[in-house]
Amino acid sequence: MKLEISMINPNYTLDEIESRLFSYIETKLGPFNIEERLSQIQGGNEAYLYRFRVAGIDGLEKTQILRLFPNHYSSERSEWEGMIHNLLAEAGIMVPKVHLMSSDMSVLTGSFMMMDFVEGNAINPGDDSNILSLAARTQAGIHEIEGAGISKSIWAMGHSENSHNLKGRIDWLIRRAEAYSQTREITKWLIDNMPESTMTRVVHGDFHPMNFMIKDGKVMGILDWSNFMIGDPMMGLGFTISLFTSTSGHVVPKEELAQGIEKYFAEYSKVRPIDYTNLEYYRAFRLAMAYIEGLDGQEWWQQPELVKNIATELKEFTGITVPT
Secondary structure, eight states: OOOOOOOOOSSOOHHHHHHHHHHHHHHHHOOOEEEEEEEEOOOOSSOEEEEEEEESSTTOOSOEEEEEOOTTSOTTHHHHHHHHHHHHHHTTOSOOOEEEEEOOHHHHSSOEEEEEOOOSBOOOTTTOTHHHHHHHHHHHHHHTSBOHHHHHHHHHTTOOGGGGSHHHHHHHHHHHHHHOGGGHHHHHHHHHTOOOOOOOEEEOSSOOGGGEEEETTEEEEEOOOTTOEEEOHHHHHHHHHHHHHHHHTTTSOHHHHHHHHHHHHHHHHTTSOOOOTTHHHHHHHHHHHHHHHHHHTOGGGGOHHHHHHHHHHHHHHHSOOOOO
């Protein structure tokens, strides 16, 4: 499958990004030779992605990926995500190592991080039906990983408990509700219905097939940990199912979508059991997050069809109507 570039940086040309980035790398890590010029690759829905390769800097033998966040994200975004990447890599999870992070918005007008390239391809489930099965088993495997030790490392670096748990996401919703009056009712519902859980498993928080790389039928690396959390595995599973339904509900027939979800559950259950008790709550939570992310400026969640899907499902789960 050939993937097209989905985000084009409005602030600098490719040559300007390369010049400013390479100057920054030299300042931070020392002189180097260029082995591969900067080129843009398939972007996600959150960041601009570029690849390049340099020689002469210890530890940077691999091709590198520049992950550059648009400037509507916090300047701390890259340092947080980079820290999480490296802690997870140390824990043995298939996550690329991050070598450089910057919160200096003056360099490229957004925070950015530089990490090892992962071989393989992201494959759309519409092009290969086996991908959903692989995704479900991979996600269940992540949820088997105990995260208490990772939390301790995060606390040791000065971050709070709520920086990576459900309560912290609730606090984020409350802050955004102050800016967007149309989200206040749904935020109150999520607060009033928040489930209790003492589980401390690793949760990706944005897990879907386009966030991991596959080669020869095997997962080579799991990407985009910006929504990482420690908590209830059902939170991660609910988030993923809502990503499926909110992005596909207008193009995939309802029965077919339901069958796909059941298949996903069946494959997940081969690795670990599913507790359906709070699954709808977590699905509603992710839908509310997507709705607010669109209001915050994330183009993916501003698409009219997706906004309608989100509103329809929020109404189904909570009885609350949000404007579309």
